[in-house]
Amino acid sequence: xxxxxxxxxxxxxxxxxxxxxxxxxxxxxxxxxxxxxxxxxxxxxxxxxxxxxxxxxxxxxxxxxxxxxxxxxxxxxxxxxxxxxxxxxxxxxxxxxxxxxxxxxxxxxxxxxxxxxxxxxxxxxxxxxxxxxxxxxxxxxxxxxxxxxxxxxxxxxxxxxxxxxxxxxxxxxxxxxxxxxxxxxxxxxxxxxxxxxxxxxxxxxxxxxxxxxxxxxxxxxxxxxxxxxxxxxxxxxxxxxxxxxxxxxxxxxxxxxxxxxxxxxxxxxxxxxxxx
Amino acid sequence: xxxxxxxxxxxxxxxxxxxxxxxxxxxxxxxxxxxxxxxxxxxxxxxxxxxxxxxxxxxxxxxxxxxxxxxxxxxxxxxxxxxxxxxxxxxxxxxxxxxxxxxxxxxxxxxxxxxxxxxxxxxxxxxxxxxxxxxxxxxxxxxxxxxxxxxxxxxxxxxxxxxxxxxxxxxxxxxxxxxxxxxxxxxxxxxxxxxxxxxxxxxxxxxxxxxxxxxxxxxxxxxxxxxxxxxxxxxxxxxxxxxxxxxxxxxxxxxxxxxxxxxxxxxxxxxxxxxxxxxxxxxxxxxxxxxxxxxxxxxxxxxxxxxxxxxxx
Numbered sequence: 001x002x003x004x005x006x007x008x009x010x011x012x013x014x015x016x017x018x019x020x021x022x023x024x025x026x027x028x029x030x031x032x033x034x035x036x037x038x039x040x041x042x043x044x045x046x047x048x049x050x051x052x053x054x055x056x057x058x059x060x061x062x063x064x065x066x067x068x069x070x071x072x073x074x075x076x077x078x079x080x081x082x083x084x085x086x087x088x089x090x091x092x093x094x095x096x097x098x099x100x101x102x103x104x105x106x107x108x109x110x111x112x113x114x115x116x117x118x119x120x121x122x123x124x125x126x127x128x129x130x131x132x133x134x135x136x137x138x139x140x141x142x143x144x145x146x147x148x149x150x151x152x153x154x155x156x157x158x159x160x161x162x163x164x165x166x167x168x169x170x171x172x173x174x175x176x177x178x179x180x181x182x183x184x185x186x187x188x189x190x191x192x193x194x195x196x197x198x199x200x201x202x203x204x205x206x207x208x209x210x211x212x213x214x215x216x217x218x219x220x221x222x223x224x225x226x227x228x229x230x231x232x233x234x235x236x237x238x239x240x241x242x243x244x245x246x247x248x249x250x251x252x253x254x255x256x257x258x259x260x261x262x263x264x265x266x267x268x269x270x271x272x273x274x275x276x
Numbered sequence: 277x278x279x280x281x282x283x284x285x286x287x288x289x290x291x292x293x294x295x296x297x298x299x300x301x302x303x304x305x306x307x308x309x310x311x312x313x314x315x316x317x318x319x320x321x322x323x324x325x326x327x328x329x330x331x332x333x334x335x336x337x338x339x340x341x342x343x344x345x346x347x348x349x350x351x352x353x354x355x356x357x358x359x360x361x362x363x364x365x366x367x368x369x370x371x372x373x374x375x376x377x378x379x380x381x382x383x384x385x386x387x388x389x390x391x392x393x394x395x396x397x398x399x400x401x402x403x404x405x406x407x408x409x410x411x412x413x414x415x416x417x418x419x420x421x422x423x424x425x426x427x428x429x430x431x432x433x434x435x436x437x438x439x440x441x442x443x444x445x446x447x448x449x450x451x452x453x454x455x456x457x458x459x460x461x462x463x464x465x466x467x468x469x470x471x472x473x474x475x476x477x478x479x480x481x482x483x484x485x486x487x488x489x490x491x492x493x494x495x496x497x498x499x500x501x502x503x504x505x506x507x508x509x510x511x512x513x514x515x516x517x518x519x520x521x522x523x524x525x526x527x528x529x530x531x532x533x534x535x536x537x538x539x540x541x542x543x544x545x546x547x548x549x550x551x552x553x554x555x556x557x558x559x560x561x562x563x564x565x566x567x568x569x570x571x572x573x574x575x576x577x578x579x580x581x582x583x584x585x586x587x588x589x
Contacts, residue, residue, distance in 0.1 A: 026411075113567040144324075
């Protein structure tokens with residue numbers, strides 16, 4: 001498939017424009033993180049006076065490092081559990097016939113719709129009673145519960161597209177439903193599961209409202225909540241530099257995460273499209 | 277000749293036997309497996325949400341202010357009455373609807389364009405895909421701070437670009453900034469889901485359409501979009517529901533001042549600032565009802581494209 005020079009040029013322009021637009025706010029916050037406190041009020045895009053002070057101040061304090069650890073740990077555990085449970089349920093929804101299926105979809109849609117705000121108050125009460133307040137499980141469990149609808153919906157959309165015949169062929173060959181699931185469906189479903197895992201993890205990482213209401217100390221406070229409390233504890237007007245540096249540090253694990261999984265997503269999705 | 281027994285007495289047992297025989301071993305095993313697979317997910321979801329939802333509905337019927345718990349009493353629907361007759365609620369609702377509709381519409385168009393770009397571009401595929409996922413990967417709060425400082429007079433480049441403007445202090449300009457922040461943040465989500473749907477469109481169909489003389493636009497609307505319907509439904513449905521409950525961006529950018537508050541901000545203020553649990557819970561229930569209406573409209577509109585509702589058997 002030889003591409004004409006004009007086609008190449010066209011795609012190039014589109015690519016470059018997209019990349020620039022997408023990166024501008026990111027570059028801005030990075031540049032802010034390098035600005036000295038005095039030069040914050042110069043509205044230049046790039047810093048006129050460079051400093052590492054913002055980074056050194058946040059990276060040596062546990063008020064930032066601990067929340068980062070919390071975010072990573074809570075996110076990974078919640079994602080693993082949510083994707084596992086969602087895969088099982090989505091498989092059942094997309095492939096099997098059983099009463100109560102519509103109810104499951106309805107209930108998970110209801111949960112996906114519920115405003116996080118109203119969930120926060122009663123959860124606050126329950127978790128205090130159960131001793132889960134301000135702990136990792138105290139956030140993991142709600143995150144799993146609110147991530148499940150997204151997971152089930154995304155995965156059942158993927159699972160629907162897997163061809164029936166393969167499963168029936170496996171059964172003809174003598175496989176039990178469970179074997180059919182593990183040997184035949186699971187490898188076909190892997191790309192969908194990876195994409196779903198990414199979406200769920202990013203959801204947990206981003207989550208703000210439950211994080212600020214269900215945590216009180218560094219024991220379980222996640223990065224977004226900690227970021228919003230930076231503002232409150234400043235003795236100067238606004239610690240723009242520190243917040244910017246913190247924001248940049250929070251993004252780097254995500255970029256690595258995305259780069260790590262990116263090829264798998266691409267390979268899985270394109271392989272799924274060209275079914276022999 | 278006792279063979280002529282009345283047919284009635286022998287028919288019922290035969291039919292019943294036939295019905296029981298129809299639920300074969302395979303069908304029963306399938307049912308059990310179905311329930312078994314769904315059980316863990318259902319248990320977790322119900323446990324974490326059933327009590328809070330029930331509690332919220334119950335509290336919404338009470339006058340319950342945390343700073344004066346002794347005054348708690350059952351007041352029926354008066355919380356709802358107070359809300360629905362308040363201009364603050366209606367303004368917040370209008371703001372929320374505008375933000376939702378505008379941002380989701382733009383995100384869908386841009387997301388579709390991006391999905392096509394990612395899928396079809398001849399070079400730099402990896403770079404584009406990573407770049408696009410960065411906005412989605414940045415913590416919403418962090419990105420919101422980026423926009424906040426960008427639009428702050430004497431600190432921000434965007435503010436300077438518009439002559440030291442301060443859009444965050446005036447209602448509709450601030451809403452514009454909020455919409456921009458939303459679009460920048462979640463177009464990638466749309467693009468990711470749409471790209472997944474796009475990859476399910478068989479290459480052969482497109483080639484056949486091309487051979488038949490279809491233009492690129494026709495190939496897009498007649499072949500790609502119909503086949504992408506499930507993915508489009510998932511993307512639009514979840515994005516709309518999310519957009520309606522917008523909170524993080526507004527919280528950081530304006531704290532809901534100058535009439536830029538969404539219904540969620542209004543609820544937060546009543547729940548955690550005003551400590552009025554009764555009113556806050558009633559607001560939550562109303563938001564839930566609005567969102568339910570949106571969901572029903574979507575599913576009815578897209579019909580059989582909803583996952584799991586049409587099982588070809």
